[in-house]
Amino acid sequence: xxxxTQMEGPVTLSEEAFLTINxxxxxxxxxxxxxxxxxxxxxxxxxxxxTKADDKGSNKGFEATYRKETTSFHLEKGSVQVSDSAxxxxxxxxxxxxxxxxxxxxxxxxx
Amino acid sequence: NAxxxxxxxxxxxxxxxxxxxxxxxxMNHEYMSWYRQDPGMGxxxxxxxxxxxxxxxxxxxxxxxxxxSTTEDFPLRLLSAAPSQTSVYFCASLAGGTNYGYTFGSxxxxxxx
Numbered sequence: 001x002x003x004x005t006q007m008e009g010p011v012t013l014s015e016e017a018f019l020t021i022n023x024x025x026x027x028x029x030x031x032x033x034x035x036x037x038x039x040x041x042x043x044x045x046x047x048x049x050x051t052k053a054d055d056k057g058s059n060k061g062f063e064a065t066y067r068k069e070t071t072s073f074h075l076e077k078g079s080v081q082v083s084d085s086a087x088x089x090x091x092x093x094x095x096x097x098x099x100x101x102x103x104x105x106x107x108x109x110x111x
Numbered sequence: 112n113a114x115x116x117x118x119x120x121x122x123x124x125x126x127x128x129x130x131x132x133x134x135x136x137x138m139n140h141e142y143m144s145w146y147r148q149d150p151g152m153g154x155x156x157x158x159x160x161x162x163x164x165x166x167x168x169x170x171x172x173x174x175x176x177x178x179x180s181t182t183e184d185f186p187l188r189l190l191s192a193a194p195s196q197t198s199v200y201f202c203a204s205l206a207g208g209t210n211y212g213y214t215f216g217s218x219x220x221x222x223x224x
Contacts, residue, residue: 032212034212036212036213036215042217042218043115043201043215043216043217043218044154044201044203044213044215045215046212046213046214049212089153089154091212093212097142097161097205099144099156099213101153101154102153103151103152103153104153
């Protein structure tokens, strides 16, 4: 069945460091891919998305590229800030509108 | 623009009690879902609905009931609460088409003692 595997955390980085959170997926057909962010005590918010191969989603300095050849959708940011501290979820939506989420990666950015 | 509204935000129940978690959306979304979030397990789908009058089970439906009498509302009922149902519950709705993601509510933190 469809599934998402993402990098285990927690991840701790210094401010202005480079961030990569790995995400790979298994799906039949052509799913849409998403990154969600969850700040403490809040619900999940859509961070970025990509709907077809080679699409790049971007928002707030974060980027992820839909790589069908490697079934990956890694999240990157060139220079993290303390305010980026949160839990990040990779997700896919298949053609039946079924969502599958990764287990989440906790990021802490220290000044 | 309320989006998805969940109530209550916090709840403590005794084992065996029943309660209803409320969820309402004002975006005219057809697709709505309930998830539970537990440490180390990500989000697991409890029930979902593709429109008013239509509901179906997700990955972990046991102990929960849902109904969808209107497009706006999708309540989740716990029939007889158990400590294993201690979790954070999220309601989410989805716009039609293949290019959109979920809009999530802010969650209900439930503790069953």
